[in-house]
Amino acid sequence: MTIALEARNLVKEYPGVLAVNDLSFSVPEGICFGLLGPNGAGKTTTVEIIEGVTRASSGDVYYYGEIAGDRFRQEVGIQFQNTALQDHITVLETLQMFRSLYSRQANLDDLIEQCSLGDLLDRDNRKLSGGQRQRLLLAVALVNRPRLVFLDEPTTGLDPQARRNFWELVKRIRADGATIVLTTHYMDEAQVLCDDIAIMDEGKIITHGAPKDLLHARFGDELLHLPHGEIRRPNLEDLFLDLTGHSLRA
Amino acid sequence: MLRRIYAIFVSRNREFFRDRSSLAWNLLLPVGLVFGLSFAFDGQRDEFTVGVLQAEAEIDATSHPFLETRYIRFVPYDDIDEALRKVERHQLDLLIDTGPPTRYWINPTAPKGYFIEFALLQTSSPAPNSVIKEQIEGDPVRYADWILPGILGMNMMFSCMFGVGYVVVRYRKNGFLKRLRATPLTSFEFITAQVASRMVLIMIITAFVYTGTHLLLNTRMEGSYFTLFLVGLVGAISMVSLGLIVSARVTSEELAGGLLNLINWPMMMLSGVWFSLEGTGETLRSISRIFPLTHVLESARAVMLDGATLPDVAPSLAALVIMSAVFLAIGAAIFRWEQY
Numbered sequence: 001m002t003i004a005l006e007a008r009n010l011v012k013e014y015p016g017v018l019a020v021n022d023l024s025f026s027v028p029e030g031i032c033f034g035l036l037g038p039n040g041a042g043k044t045t046t047v048e049i050i051e052g053v054t055r056a057s058s059g060d061v062y063y064y065g066e067i068a069g070d071r072f073r074q075e076v077g078i079q080f081q082n083t084a085l086q087d088h089i090t091v092l093e094t095l096q097m098f099r100s101l102y103s104r105q106a107n108l109d110d111l112i113e114q115c116s117l118g119d120l121l122d123r124d125n126r127k128l129s130g131g132q133r134q135r136l137l138l139a140v141a142l143v144n145r146p147r148l149v150f151l152d153e154p155t156t157g158l159d160p161q162a163r164r165n166f167w168e169l170v171k172r173i174r175a176d177g178a179t180i181v182l183t184t185h186y187m188d189e190a191q192v193l194c195d196d197i198a199i200m201d202e203g204k205i206i207t208h209g210a211p212k213d214l215l216h217a218r219f220g221d222e223l224l225h226l227p228h229g230e231i232r233r234p235n236l237e238d239l240f241l242d243l244t245g246h247s248l249r250a
Numbered sequence: 251m252l253r254r255i256y257a258i259f260v261s262r263n264r265e266f267f268r269d270r271s272s273l274a275w276n277l278l279l280p281v282g283l284v285f286g287l288s289f290a291f292d293g294q295r296d297e298f299t300v301g302v303l304q305a306e307a308e309i310d311a312t313s314h315p316f317l318e319t320r321y322i323r324f325v326p327y328d329d330i331d332e333a334l335r336k337v338e339r340h341q342l343d344l345l346i347d348t349g350p351p352t353r354y355w356i357n358p359t360a361p362k363g364y365f366i367e368f369a370l371l372q373t374s375s376p377a378p379n380s381v382i383k384e385q386i387e388g389d390p391v392r393y394a395d396w397i398l399p400g401i402l403g404m405n406m407m408f409s410c411m412f413g414v415g416y417v418v419v420r421y422r423k424n425g426f427l428k429r430l431r432a433t434p435l436t437s438f439e440f441i442t443a444q445v446a447s448r449m450v451l452i453m454i455i456t457a458f459v460y461t462g463t464h465l466l467l468n469t470r471m472e473g474s475y476f477t478l479f480l481v482g483l484v485g486a487i488s489m490v491s492l493g494l495i496v497s498a499r500v501t502s503e504e505l506a507g508g509l510l511n512l513i514n515w516p517m518m519m520l521s522g523v524w525f526s527l528e529g530t531g532e533t534l535r536s537i538s539r540i541f542p543l544t545h546v547l548e549s550a551r552a553v554m555l556d557g558a559t560l561p562d563v564a565p566s567l568a569a570l571v572i573m574s575a576v577f578l579a580i581g582a583a584i585f586r587w588e589q590y
Contacts, residue, residue, distance in 0.1 A: 084424030
């Protein structure tokens, strides 16, 4: 099994806050890895350290066995949680601009078709709906035919149709052989998309493994008995709440 | 590397040219100012100005009774050629060498020179040959001729400083810089693209405004267009670079606006945009030399009004090149992509 990405002993300290606490994990090539956790758990900080946009206080990130550097920048695609694009620039021009920044370049026609952007090419970035914008940001993350894709809460704020449409896109990217690192608040999203998950809280990973294995280890084959007499199988949300508690986070 | 710089350069240019309100503001403001000020001042200075030929920096009013005359601004000159050129262009109403014998130069076509000559003769000895009169003829430099380089320079300053400073801060604040950070683009490539983009945009706008104003007001152009272009180009680079220092780390548009104004307003007031620094104190003139705009305006006026050549303005260009290199080095060294 080839390891695409490995984080070793990552620490990030802000004044008075230990956002990432000696965190280590690895992501095998070709899987969709989900990083889950409540608000303020340190997911985004962890991912941004790995992406190279935030400096770690200590620790290292390895990409295919090498310290993440120039090759990493050329071969990864990133969709941030919040990204503004330039005003007065069209969808096509945005894709062309970002594509020009890489030596590895995706076929633009294929990308446009894959992300269903064909009807939006001449549209100003400012005039895109939430779902259209997320599809464009995903396309921007794919302009370099990435081997590793980071998706940071990509469906936050989307309606159910747009979320499901986005899931299909992610499945296609994975089917094409890319490794995916997904952070999300949606447990159903993680359950549908992820082969492997890690749940973070207070800057640490509190559990890590395949969703089915984790559910089995936590709940066995038990059925959940809910207050109104409903009985169902436990899911990731049950696991998440069981591990991280019900108290409100930041 | 060049492909990445070009991609950012093109994208920024598109963003600017498609923002019609900003583009219109950049084009209409300087034209409106030149026309408005030309109309308001109608080519006339309000005060009487007399040049005094002397080596000392301070006027000694006891050297001639005329120098005690009220409501006349006396400006010392140690270079007679420069002073005579100003009399020729009506920028000085009269030039005097207190002597003895007292010698003075006026332009017979300058109305204010005609009146100020009366004042001089009133205060001079009536003895024959105690006062020697000389005449120099030449067309006046109108206020429009003089103010045009100032307005163009000021527009260049605001456009360069805000156009880069404000935009980079906005990119940082809204996360666009972070997105670029996640690509192979380096900070050097990003900064180079921003400088190049703003430089090209400001040169196009300045050329457009200059051509339009020159054709409509028939402003004076004694020197070479190439030299003037070079002055504008090097001046633009220096001011863009200065804007980059402000924007290198700031994350708030409000703070960036305040810092840019903190630099722009003293620079505008002390660089000779609106009034000449001749006759002001040595300290003020020394302070004004730290601003790139001072060098741009001195060189541009020398080329446009006096026909200065490239070697004549080379010292100012050298100062601008040094400033640009220092500003760029500082800007690149302290540049940050992220917000915190």
